Amino acid sequence: MLELIFIIPVFLGVITFFLPRTAGRFLLIMAGVFHLAFTASIWLKGVAPYWAPYFGIAPEGQIVLLVTSFLYLLIAAYTVSYMAEVEMHNEPVFAGCMLLFLGAMSMVAVTDHIIVLWIAIEATTLMSAPLIFLHKSKEALEATWKYVMICSVGIALALLGVFFTILAIDTSDINVPITFTDLARASGRFDPTWLKAGFIFILIGYGTKMGLAPMHTWLPDAHSEAPSPVSALLSGALLNCAFLGIYKTHGIMQAAGLGWYSGRILVVFGLISMVVAAVFIMQQDNYKRLLAYSSIENMGVIAFGTGIGGLAAFGAMLHLIHHALIKSSLFLTSGNILLGYGSKKIKETGRMPLFMPGTSISFMGGFAGISGFPPFGIFLSELMIILGALRKGAYISLGIFIISLILVFAGASKGVIRMSFGNFNGELLVGEKFMRLAPPCILLLVSAGLSIWMPDTLYQTILKAISTIGGGING
Secondary structure, eight states: OTTHHHHHHHHHHHHHTTSOHHHHHHHHHHHHHHHHHHHHHHHHTOOOOSSTTTBOOOHHHHHHHHHHHHHHHHHHHHHHHHHTTSOOTTHHHHHHHHHHHHHHHHHHHHBOBHHHHHHHHHHHHHHHHHHHTTTOOHHHHHHHHHHHHHHHHHHHHHHHHHHHHHHHHHTTTOOOOOBHHHHHHHGGGSOHHHHHHHHHHHHHHHHHHHTOTTSOTHHHHHHHHSOHHHHHHIIIIIHHHHHHHHHHHHHHHHHTTOHHHHHHHHHHHHHHHHHHHHHHHTTOOBHHHHHHHHHHHHHHHHHHHHHHOBHHHHHHHHHHHHHHHHHHHHHHHHHHHHHHHSOOBGGGOOOHHHHOHHHHHHHHHHHHHHTTOTTSHHHHHHHHHHHHHHHHTOHHHHHHHHHHHHHHHHHHHHHHHHHHHSOOOSOOSSOOOHHHHHHHHHHHHHHHHHHHOOOHHHHHHHHHHHHTTTBOTTO
8 A cells, every 4th residue: 555655653643742752763764664665566476556556656656756765764874873963843843753754755755636645745844843943942933934934835825736736627617537647648638827936836836945036034933043954955855846846847847838838937947046156155154054055056057957858857856956965964964063063154163074974074065076076976967968958059048157157166165165174173062973974975876876877777767767757868
């Protein structure tokens, strides 16, 4: 029964609210082990849904589910060690919400129904908001309200987009179930005007949750104020879930012969996100906000590659996987830095190789990975997107894309160099521990390993996923 992938985390999440700390921490990790094992069985054997009209896993959902499950297990292992050092207000609520959040994201990945997808994405907002407010500071309260308000407005616009899509069916007098599979099959007979309007509203709505500019304003505050394990989960997993809504709708547009229309809009939003992120990264003095703006830039890269299509679409899907791995690693490492230096300000850190050698290696590795240096996978994904754009003759867009990448690298490297080699004469508050070093290093190693050797199952699944939006390795 496919639905167990989200029912069990939700069930365990509710139980965890009433458990003592030790049992809650144990359940946090065991749920991750079960989730990853179940995800592996979905990949290897396939698991049939019980409520077939509403659930059924598509290749793109399969990829997002695997990434989410893998990230969650490593983040949960890190979180247990992190919680031992940080005073958590109401730890059972934190652990319970982490599990509910996993359940909501899993539901996004395995649904095939346009309304159920909307409900699941809305549920991710409600489940993750208490995690951002965990420290109960004035800044955390402001970030949480901003997150809930902006994402709720966005999700309301996405619902309007869903209604417009259904209107495209009604005005064409067609009777078809509103699953993504059936909608894509019949989309050639839909009213194109309402379909285009539906896509725009869905893009703006889910794009708000994904962090596309100019609807991104919640993201830097939420990522900055949330505990580092939550930031890792928000950036590595949640943004991909929101992207899934846009991706599936783009698939319907492609099947309707309107892929050129949705593709161009994705390219525009992708480039705007990259330019905005580059401008803000240049002037950042807070390393967690710097990582948050880097997420906005990378969501722009994914949107750009998806919009271009062909080989760039393969690059975009590859970028989604590697960004999730590397950015989660960076946020976990930033948690070590915050514990050690007690500040999020770049100027209040320094001499990291001396004070925190393991963290320094992980942080520099993550920076190299997110900047697109080999052997990390982002090098390959960005290269594919550039080649894909060249094949399509999108020279002006490609120029903006490359300039934005250079500006982001220049802005981020300024902060990373200051953190690594700047002066710091204080004392380290909390030392390094193996359980807070191993998860971010494993994430980086997996990214590097996948760029050298990719399992054929994963390669074939990516090809199937991008075939719905006109993507292909030879395109």
